[in-house]
Amino acid sequence: MTLYALSGKIKITESLGQILVDFEFIEKFTPMYLEAARLTVLIGAAGIVLAAAVGLLCALVKYYRVPVARQIVSAYIELSRNTPLIVQLFFLYFGLPKAGIRLSSEVCGIIGLAFLGGSYMAESFLGGLTSVGKIQLESAESLGLRRHQVMNLIVIPQAGAVAAPAVCANVIFLLKETSVFSAVSLADLMYVAKDLIGMYYNTGEALLMLVVAYLALILPISVIFAILERRLRRGRS
């Protein structure tokens, strides 16, 4: 009796599932998506951190008007901002091996993201640095602060507050750009989704899981950033 009832239930859910979504499919392939999401986060985080480092370096070079390096940084920023990430990745992944430089898709992803993000980060940092007025610097100097004190105590706190929202926007932008990595055969979320669509034709489920995965990655970050930004603005006014 119980067994019969149970099998009936299973049948109902099974047929319902086939109409709406194939839950069995979702359950079966969730681990694949989790693994892919982990990879996206890892490569994304590494690329974003590196991009921030590149950006900070470039911003400082432009801020202090370092000769020669300044021109190189400007050229880099223009090249990076005016070309698509996918083309940069193709050059790194398919082009460079012909010159004897063979990079794994993971390394390509990180370098590509750093190359693209570096210029965006540089402009955000530079925007922050230049927002600190000359009066501030001169006053600090006339108060007898040393050069590094001026930087640490006067410039960085103010510049940081101005640059932070732009940097946060860049982080979200770069995180979204990681979706291109599948093009250089990195087994990220897009890659898994496309794989499953091709193999099982469960397009709906594969896309649903893809959307859920990206929402789970991006939504919390953008909500946290929005809260931080609001706090920062309140602190300033």
Added chain:
Amino acid sequence: MGGAEILFIGNNFARLLEGLWVTVRISLISIAFSLVLGTALGAAMTVKNRAVRAVCRVYLEIVRVMPQLVWLFIVFFGITKLTGLNLGGETSAVIVFTLWGTAETGDLVRGAFQSVPKHQRESALSLGLTKFQSYVYIIFPQALRGLIPNIINLSTRMIKTTALVSLIGVTEVLKVGKQIIDANRFEYPNAAIWVYAAIFFMYFAICFPLSWAASRLAKKSRKSD
């Protein structure tokens, strides 16, 4: 490392340019649609009605939160599966980029309208201009000045993003490049580096003048403020 001549053998270069035109055409069509729909959206975002504003806001956030490539997948694979309609890569791309461009343009238009100080409008009205006149002579010209550089920047972003359409099977410049590389695998084993470098600089040649013009215009409008 030789083999740069691969770019100029036969009609290779022309083929690459043709491929580039495919993505540029997709972006131009999408930009055109986005400007019209985005202006309407931007106007809707400044109305007094809270419900209308909320709906616009939700639309904007939904479009923005997901990577464009995910949207391309949803439209290209999802719509075909759901409706049985085969849209094809180019049509899917135009749909996605129009939806995205509309959202972004809408936000820019909203920002431009709101950047015009309130007293401008009030002064215009108090000088006896009709509401229509105040828009045409006072608000639009000022809003437009800040808007144009942003729209140009958005266009370069869209041109760059259309490079993704090769991933939903559109034969554009990256696909053509791959065909050229594959066809000459034995005679020109180093073709990949030249072809992808060429594509890199092709995009640069399109986007750089646009962003240069945008930053010039932005500087000019800032100075005249």
